[in-house]
Amino acid sequence: MKRLFQALGLGWALCAYSPALLARDLVFGVVYLDSQGFYAGVRNGVEKAAAASGLRIRLIDINVSGDLAKESSFIQILAANRVDAIILSAISADGSVKAIRHAASAGIPVVCYNTCINEASLGKYVTAFVLGDALRFGEMLGAEAAIQLTRLGVRSPRVGVLNCEFVEVCVQRRKGFEKALKARLPDSRVVANQEATVLDKALSVGQGMLLAQPEINVLFGESGGATLGAIKAVQKSGRSGKVHVFGSDMTTELAHELFDHRVLKATVDVSGTELGRMAFALALAATHGKQPAQRVQQARIGLYAAPESAKAWLAGHPDGLP
Template sequence: MKGKSLRIGAVFLDSQGFYGGVKAGFRSAASASGAKLKLVESNPGDDASKEASFVSTLVSSRVDALIISASSQTGSVPAIRSAAKAGIPVICYNTCIDQADLGKYVSAYVQGDPVAFGKNTGNAAADYFLKAGITHPKIAVVNCEFVQVCTLRRQGFEAALKAKVPGYQIVSNQAGTTEDKSVSVATNQLQAHPDLNAFYGESGGATFGAYKAIQSGKKAGKVVVFGSDMTTDIANALADGTVIKSITDISGKVTGKLAWEQVQRVLQGDHSLGKTVDDPITGYTADDKTAVQQWLTAHADGLP
């Protein structure tokens, strides 16, 4: 791709830090390959209609490829189909459309196994409860289950808990993907369940929102958080270890790099569809402060 000028459409699901990391990783990998990249980007804020409008603009302007974290497993199908039928390769990352349509219209899907992701968090939570002697923990979930990936994360989380701490109970499961919404959701959950032991945050915003609600409600040391998606703020809270006890993470920068590799593959003539690309999953705990500090050092620019 050395010296080649490319216009790539990019859809970022929302404004959480993970997507900044994806963009940085994608740009860096493209630059390292020698390509001259122009990124035409949008953040539709989980809105399938805004996403469709933006993709329509990309199709009309004939971008060379599209990378997308789809807002809906079903609702994003028409937009992705229109791009594919216009001859624009589509690479999903993080979230995508249903498997049948993915095999028809998507060149590749960069994804960390969401069930394994949830199990990693569930195992960390179970180990914490067992060590603390909590046999019947009450857990509130702050979710991002408008996308299937997050539902699968919770299923993995519960499967791991069921195997080790079968007396656990999910007492509340409410939507709060981004930090601003998740703070109020988690605050309400704390008030409704004064005997709550823990939160499970399915996304970075959900995780940090639960953390802030605990701090504001003066519940630090009484209620803990098991969460997802590392950011600098989350890493610092995890290093402190009072509230956030574990984080399961997929690096945005690595995701962006893998997405670029798939763009490069299809633009070099491989037109196969439906390829799944494994995105590595890493677990961090408050007990392993060295690993958390290493993450902070490696991500000094603030991008996950």
């Protein structure tokens, strides 16, 4: 354990903990893809599940900020130190394979949540994958968008997408959204699609879209940061009431915007806290040689489409964690 802390540049931590605390029975490595609110929820779920397990467990975690090299380096360190399990949201379906294969070859169970590696490699190197079905996620949102846009008299949606399509889950979200929207409003069309998952970039890209293509009357955010950026872009462009936002994920800020309902009309969410709990449970079971009956485990998908649902979410999440 001492070598692990030093390898991670956490030598200072050795002075902060007693030898008894450092000698945990189990050590789990946890990888968070970025710093959006969803991953704060995942961290909350993992930590609460670890505390509730009644076992002595040490969590060694990192936010890789979408950096594939950082993800690979961290997993290699974990594998070299023979941690008991690794929990992660993989950055790339193909690019993350090498590091995960290395960990699996070292006999370390790997549990993915939200995103993972390609299907062929997943079957070889990953113990379990927890997610909300991304295509269904998008379909639920697209169907609700069609209902609300019809009610608003928008028969020909011109959609701008703020995407996170460097991960496959976001590609599937868009495909599901387009499919369901077009099924009910055949004249709908995506006219712009740009990567913008971080709030500041999403705001800038959203404003640029609205300026360059004034026919846009719908913005779709594929992640929480993209959704909030889309809302702020509409507000700052003076297009509230004319451009309607449909989004992904749920946070306190998004719940307040949904309650206001002037710009954000609906969002679909998979609870980060619940995914964290499920991923931890699967990782813990794997350390005891237990494999899930199904490698891919589905999490519940929730649709929030009215001010009342936003109010209920806020009441049920006083800590603000999704």
